[in-house]
Amino acid sequence: MKSVIQHNVFRNLSLFLLFWAMATMVWSQDSLTHTNMASYFEEARKFRNQDKIDLALKKLDQAASEAEKNENVKALIDTYHELAILYLKLDKESDTQFYWDRASVLLKDVAYPYGDAIHKYVEAILLYRSDQNFQALFMLNEAKQLNNDRNFFNNILLAEAHVYLSLEKYESAIKNFNSLVVNTDVREPNYLSTRAYMGLAKLYFKTENFDESVKNAESALKLANTYGFAKESKEANQLLSSLYERLGLYDKALVNTKNLRIINDSIFNVEKLKTEVRTADIIRDNQKTDIIRQQETKIEELTESQNRSEITAILTSAFLTIISLLAVSLYRNNQIKLKTNDLLQTKNKELQTARDGAVQAMEAKTNFLSTVSHELRTPLYAVTGLTHLLLEENPAEHQKEHLKALKFSGDYLLNFINDILHINKIDANKVEPLNMEFNLKKVINEVIDSLNQSAKANNTKIILEYDKSIPNRLFSDPLKLSQIFMNLIGNSIKFTKNGEVTVIAKLKNKEEDTARLYFEIKDNGIGISKEKQQSIFEGFEQGSIQINREYGGTGLGLTIVKSLLKLFNSQIELKSTLGEGSSFFFEIEVKSIDGVAEEQDIAFEITKQDYTFKGLHILIVEDNKINQVITKKMLSKKDITCDIASNGEDAVVMAKENTYDAILMDIHMPGISGEEATIQIRKFDQQTPIIALTAISLDDSLESFYAAGCNDVVTKPFKPEIFYQKIGENIFDKKIKNAAS
Template structure:
């Protein structure tokens, strides 16, 4: 009797709860998912509807996807459904609903291995943080998401989110790069929508900087795409921007046209009926979810009721459960009051901590930007020094002059190495270094480094010995450039402090399991050694042991710091053994991948060609007058004629009006930059070879140059043979290829 009484009251409470929700909702039948359709097809349809601002229909379609995923017991598809619900509720400004589905997805992710699902989870968390104005935390969360999965559509949406955050914190250059890369995206699912959003972002960015012509240009691009694809929300936003921009440039007739468009769109897009429908659909779906939970609980109670042996236990447990629930309700109310007060205090402290952290981040960025700017600005005059020295050495100077010029060349190379070290440390501090994974031959890398340092060894009357284990596979996968930097610093350091002695480079295979290889490396010398006290700080920046050592041997004291940081990218640690006056030994281990299936006679070295560059006619884009003279002189040495453009705007104009065999493009210029000029040239000439000729800085990325349309990059100051080689490879080889094809 007690059991029937309790169960009847529970059912009555459930019925009342359902009736209360039904009174609030406009009940209508839910279409069941078609068995012939896949979950992905529902996702695709919901995405199209969402981008067209048909949120109510998108929610209905997504609900069908969730039902099908649950029916198929497909946990990953169910996670994806919850994530898409969360994103749709963000469109409706229903953050609580977003967090509800985000939490449901989190519960499932705790029990399954799903990298893509975890990446989207962090992406949604980043968007919520951004909406709460926690910009830096949002950026870090987006970086975490990128590390988990490389899905192109997700990465493009992350790129868009980063751009909006950068614009919010007034990092306009970074925001512009992201928006520009999305304008020409190749996304499989949202190509036009992402391009529309990118144009809108550029329009808002230019509005912030009061560049009204560019605002109009970008907003017009967004409007055209939005109208073509039915993106009604973006059509409205583009008209708003164009109305304001045309008013600023005093084109009031055009401003009036767009303002009238806004009124018409408001009547159709933001009607009370539409808002009500979206709210009803959103609330109904969540209500159905809760109703299903109640139904499942009823089924469990019925199962227990059918078991006669458990009837008395069930009654006791039910009574206890109701009592506990009552006590918990009172306790939760009291705790909630305490929590509210605590939250106020925590929010205050949180804001204080966030302000302090933002100030620290800004200080670090200021330091990084300053050093990056200094490094870049030093490279430009250094290009003049090294370039003029090269030209003078080729003009048959007298022996006395030759000696002075060689000293000047040595000083220029020394200064360049110093600048490179500072730039490298900056990149490490700014966490802008990434490890590549490409095929290379380790023995060749070590031999190349040793060959480049033989002159230093000869000057110190020191022998370099390579002890190389022939059991090491010839084809390895890793980052040969960064490994070269490690050994260049270690061997160069050993040579600097060793005279009339020996520097030994050891590479030994420790173990090999299938394609996993562990190699032991050691660089030891018979030089001056390092005392126990000095060893404690030898890997710190600008540390050389003592002032006396610095004065006698020179250098920046950054070499070992760079080595330590670079090896950190390989998850390896540098170790040191040394005795003062008896030499030093630096050693570490690396875990690499081998490629046993490749044939050993594959060449690892590109043969240098001696190109005949006579008769080529190039466009040189360079704003520095001295650099113009040097570059033109170096070209004339090879019988190459050229025309000079002093800025990016002039370069675009000349490239459009004249015929050139190729373009040498400086990147950092006043007005429009070199990569922007390249993008504009590519709009009317897809084929002309463009070589970026630039003093690369910390914020520069080679990928950005290639994305803009450059065929190759030469960094200033450069070696003349590299300069001529790049011209031949990108211009002559391409001409030959086009002729034969």
């Protein structure tokens, strides 16, 4: 009898201590992913946007149960992330942290880029809510690098806009909000538009542009009421009530105030709030209880199978002693952590101040390069454009030589500017790797074909040694690989005369769907001395002043290669002997699948096609008078007539009152920008091709041009053949596609 009582005491004490230990550690539990559970997440997202939080919570609870039953770790991570975002909407940040922590644990044991991206996104929102804005922007940018899903990208844009608004970077915030007003999201386009209108309304209210604030708030309210976005409807009514009161429109303010009172005093909303809070607490507590219950079940199973002897009692006593010591140790560690956290917070504030200063310095550098690039490209457009026009007008033979020299100088200066900007764009994390299917051999052959003329000029032969075991269907970024090969092969040709340049591509190993590839570009040219090999990858380095004078160039090609390879988590290596030649080599990992690659690779050169332009009528939107004359003259060469708008406001009016075959839209203009003008035109005209014709800068994002509604982008200065080709493609090819559909 004594033995049984002793056993029960030990058992109950064991359960109590284990329960307490699990309660202290439950904060660090984790999450899953999303395979065949899309319907749960879609319905939960729909309910969340309509502020039906209790229904959204129930859907996600079902998703969690399904994921656990199927042992689907990735789906469980996705469920925890969706729950974290949902609790953010309820302003329960501690519960958000609970699910974020559970996801953290699971992410440590599984390779899941999408889950990592959402994880960083949730962390960025938490940082933003704690006024750590620069860290939030950094984390959003990290998340953006990990996934290119359209809906995820749009939510990143929305989050960035709110951070910019908090930092009073109004131009950046307006740019993001405007690109979301007319978004093409496949999952929640109307909700994103509503949030974007609401963001613009708050921004203009903050900057005391009350008329614009009213216009955007009314648009947000209309969408919110149409699609049942209850929370956004309440926000819009609150803001409009304040706005109309400031503007002296008291009747309108009263209408919104009454709407707000109905929403706030509604019994349905009071009961709804109670239901949501109750459901949220039940689901969270059930999650925690399940963890404890699982542990208790294991303990009971072990206890029932034990031999009820004195030895078992002694072992149990020893076990309880160890657990007690561990519990005490955990408690003491927690107390130490609390004290340490105070010190860490102080240090973190100091580090944050220093980091904010560094970020501001980087932004100043970026803005300087952006401004300089735009200011240089604009006059360069005049130089190259006028040179092209003069060469087209049958100049005298003695003039041709001077004009060709002028054209060469303009092209050289443009390439120099492009190289500097490209390096800084990579350093500023403004270049993102793509992930698309391509044929590697085709990419390398296109680069070699484009460089054959230079090789012939040096009497140098290019040899390709391609491993036939390399899979045909690879997934990575063929454009950036083309840039790497272009710079490395071009560099070898440049310093090799009467010799050979060998391009080697080998499959080093392949495990499941991951292939590791080895590349080497070697030549028997002039070689590089040992003392110069350490600095050859730094900007503007070419080995010596004599080499620079003899061979020319900026010395930026290898720097670009080094920067681009960082995007592939790789690095360039070099072996060289002076007077005997050089060998550049690197390795990268790519995804691969069996089969023959589809012929959908992006061609290295534009495929030229003849178009008949006569009779076309085009709108030129350009604020620079010289550029207006040059562009108009280039169009008239092809029998194209045109109208000219000197700013964005005129462009919108002229596009509404006239019919054009295409619009050439400058982006940087006084007044409203080309992006804003495009957004306004797309509200009444979805068909007319709009080509962004701009001196693109470091801050410009091609993604934002397309999001605004542009069909294509041509950067100034440009090659005339590319200019005409783009016009033809967007007018004639688009008509053929529309007729076929």
